[in-house]
Structure formats: structure tokens, C-alpha cells
């Protein structure tokens with residue numbers, strides 16, 4: 276009997292403990308849910324150690340992130356191995372991060388433990404913290420290095436390089452040869468940037484002489500490939516520092532060669548006595564600041580070299596890949612091609628090559644490029660980091676949380692864009708005046724919808740103080756190249772009627788397959 280009542284007491288006690296514990300647990304969970312101070316954004320179920328890595332796989336990362344956002348919402352928290360971050364996938368949350376709380380999210384996180392392999396440690400620009408150096412350089416970018424007057428000064432460079440491209444394609448055309456448009460376009464954007472930045476020598480492909488631009492092109496390509504592999508080491512946390520696959524050492528080797536070339540070009544600039552006016556390039560501007568004892572920020576040689584490395588990495592591939600996607604979309608949409616060519620014919624005619632001053636009169640061209648950049652942003656993820664604890668959409672975000680804005684998902688969001696997956700340039704034209712007729716009577720300026728800079732549905736160049744300083748240069752090069760390629764050639768696609776639109780996994784999310792075409796000359800500006 277005593278044993279029975281003892282086990283009864285034990286039984287009741289166990290039950291009571293269970294009830295109390297369950298209630299306590301429920302209370303704590305509820306408290307967590309209702310207290311914005313400790314509630315974190317929703318997160319898909321994760322696995323030990325790897326976190327959500329299995330949900331990303333080896334596919335195109337912005338697309339995998341987009342798929343997760345469809346399931347779990349526009350603000351989620353993810354963990355890839357040792358790296359935790361929040362993922363932003365719609366315009367409303369992006370606005371809160373990029374505008375409402377701009378200063379809190381103005382820094383970028385350091386991805387990859389690069390310090391030992393970075394010759395320019397502490398001199399980076401793209402990853403520089405929000406401080407006097409970054410502010411000084413950004414102002415210099417906007418007011419001088421990439422300003423409209425500086426771009427105007429180098430218009431002849433863009434025209435010359437476009438003509439070089441056209442000549443090379445015309446040779447393919449006359450020989451009935453295919454051309455790898457991707458290769459040709461990356462050579463073009465690299466040459467334009469090299470010459471605008473430091474008047475680098477670029478020789479014609481066939482001539483056998485020292486070609487700095489070609490070598491820089493090769494180094495930038497290598498840097499992007501190695502950088503992508505090396506930054507994956509970030510998921511290993513401190514283990515990433517071990518550089519198990521040797522990518523860090525190879526990065527250092529590539530950077531050392533880049534350093535030698537830029538140092539030589541810098542010395543050549545320093546020896547020049549008369550370098551004002553037409554040829555006053557970015558290197559001249561930066562060396563002037565370097566020599567100025569009263570400059571607001573004292574630049575070192577490493578600052579200048581790191582700046583060039585950064586703009587080559589940010590600006591070469593992104594612009595080339597944007598032209599490739601625009602051409603791929605045009606070739607897959609014959610009605611767009613027809614309308615675009617009709618516009619160019621009407622505005623430019625067949626007595627001269629299209630040029631930059633034609634842009635305001637080519638609204639359809641601008642709409643085509645804009646729509647291609649909506650569907651195919653070549654910098655699909657913007658990386659930011661929260662400086663302080665912060666509440667967003669009712670969730671708490673801790674300081675130093677890495678933040679990824681999925682530009683790709685935002686610009687394809689079905690809540691923001693009708694038929695988001697379709698290529699419809701007309702969405703950027705004002706239909707009230709759209710009579711479908713392209714003659715000399717239509718009011719062109721009214722037709723192109725620029726969209727407000729505060730419209731977060733469309734952010735191919737990011738936003739605000741940390742937004743892309745090369746946007747004007749990039750748009751000028753992309754519009755000019757597309758217009759010239761359409762004005763001068765008919766195109767046959769190698770291996771079929773349509774371009775394969777599969778996306779690749781590179782940083783700039785280019786086409787998975789090279790864009791190989793047969794150009795057929797239909798207008799030769801050199802025979803006039």
C-alpha cells in the first residue's frame with residue numbers, strides 16, 4: 276500500500292512537472308514570438324553544421340534564393356555553414372533596408388578571409404567601411420572620375436572601340452564565320468574601361484605587340500573565377516583561412532601581376548609633363564590627389580591600384596554580360612528586333628553610324644535595354660551589413676548581420692510586375708501616346724518611362740549612397756553597343772532559331788552557354 280501511494284505521489288508529481296514545464300516552454304515560445312526584441316526572421320528548416328546549404332545546391336544562387344523567398348516570405352534568415360545572413364526579396368523590405376535605414380546598412384560585409392592574399396589590405400573601395408576614405412572616394416567618383424564631364428571627354432574612346440568591334444564582326448560576316456559575341460563584347464568593355472581609366476594601350480587583335488588591356492582582361496577574368504571559388508570558403512568559417520584548395524595563393528599571384536602592370540602605367544603617367552585636357556584620365560585625377568599635400572584624404576599607391584582593381588572587377592563583365600542578355604532577348608523576339616531597327620532607321624537613317632547624342636530620340640532602344648536589365652541584372656545580389664541592432668517588419672536583426680538584397684528576385688516579383696518572366700520592353704513606354712507607328716511625327720521624349728529613383732521594384736544598380744557609381748558609363752556603353760549591333764547586322768544564331776536562355780552560375784549571372792552567332796552585315800558605316 277505504502278509502495279502504491281509512493282508511486283501515486285511520484286506519478287502525480289511527474290504529471291505536474293510536465294504540465295508546469297510545458298506551460299513554461301509555451302510561455303517562453305510565445306514571449307519570443309511577441310517580443311520584437313528577440314524575434315528573428317523566419318527560417319526554413321536547417322540541418323546541423325551545413326544549415327541551409329542543401330537548399331542552395333550548386334545551381335544559380337539568386338534563383339535558389341528566389342525559390343526560398345516564394346516559400347518563406349520576403350525577409351528570411353539563412354545559414355550557409357558558418358555564415359548567417361538575412362535575405363531580402365521584395366521592394367517593400369528593400370526600401371526599409373536601402374532607404375529608410377540607409378546609414379545602418381551602408382557597410383558591406385567582408386566575404387572570404389582574404390587579408391593574407393590581398394596585397395591592398397585596408398585600401399579596398401567596394402568593401403571599404405563607411406568612413407572618411409570611402410566618403411572621399413565616392414565623392415571623387417561622382418564629381419570627377421565617373422562624372423558626366425569625364426565621360427564626355429572619353430566619348431571618342433567609346434566610338435573608336437565600337438568601330439573596332441564592328442570591323443571585327445564584319446570580317447566574320449565577309450568570311451561567313453561564326454563569332455563568340457561574349458568574347459568580343461568583353462574585349463570591348465574591357466578596352467573602354469582600360470582606356471578611360473588609365474589610357475592603357477589596346478592593340479588590334481592581329482597585331483603582335485604589347486597589349487596591356489588584353490593582359491588586364493585576362494587577369495580580371497582569372498580574378499573573378501578565383502574570387503568566386505575563394506569566397507565559397509566563407510561557409511567554412513575560420514577553416515576558410517587554411518586555403519585548402521590554394522585559391523588564395525593563386526589570387527595573390529594574379530593580383531601581384533596586376534600590381535606590376537598598374538605600377539608601370541602609374542610611373543609612365545608620372546613622367547608625362549603635359550597630360551591635361553583630352554587625355555586627362557582617371558589615373559591623372561588620382562595622381563593629382565596623391566601628390567596634393569593638402570588633400571582631404573592622403574591617397575597611397577595601393578589605394579589607387581585597389582580602386583582600379585575594384586572598378587575593373589565591378590565594371591567589365593557586368594556591362595558585357597548586359598549587352599549579351601539584351602542581344603539574346605532581341606534575337607529571341609523578332610518583333611522587338613523589327614521595331615528597334617525601325618526606330619534606329621527612322622532616327623539615324625543609313626548615312627551614318629548611331630551615336631550617343633541619338634539616345635534621347637531612341638526611347639524604344641532605352642526600353643529594350645531597361646527591360647533586359649530587369650530580367651537579367653548582372654550584379655544580382657547586393658551585399659550589406661547592419662551596423663546596429665535593428666527592427667524590420669517586426670523582426671529583430673542584430674548588429675553585424677550580413678544582409679543580401681536579391682535584386683534578381685525583386686525585379687521578377689509577380690506582386691510588383693505583370694507577367695514578370697516575360698520580355699516586354701513596352702512596359703517602359705508611355706502607352707498613352709503609343710500609336711505603334713514609327714515615323715517622324717511621334718513625340719519621342721514623352722514615351723520612355725524613366726521610373727523614379729525611389730521605385731524599389733527596379734534596382735539593377737542598387738540604391739543610394741552605396742549604389743553603383745558606374746551606372747551612367749555602363750548604360751551609355753550598353754545602349755550604344757546594342758544600337759550599333761542592330762543597325763549594322765542581321766544575326767543568325769548558331770545551332771538553331773533561338774538563343775538558349777539558361778543562366779550560368781558566374782558572379783554576373785551570364786548566359787550558361789556562350790552566345791555564338793553569325794553576323795550578316797546589313798549596313799557598313801565604313802563604306803560611306
Ligand code: HEM
Nearest residue numbers: 401589590593594597654657736737738741742743745749
Ligand atoms: C551593367 C553594368 C553594371 C551593373 C548592373 C552594376 C551594378 C552594381 C550594383 C548592384 C552595385 C551594388 C550597389 C548597392 O549595393 O546598392 C554596384 C556597385 C558598384 N559598381 Fe557597378 N554595376 C555596373 C557597372 C559598373 C561600372 C562600369 C563601374 C565602374 C566603372 C562600376 C563600379 C561599381 C563600384 C565601384 C561599386 C561599389 C560602390 C560602393 O560600394 O560604394 N559598376 N554596381
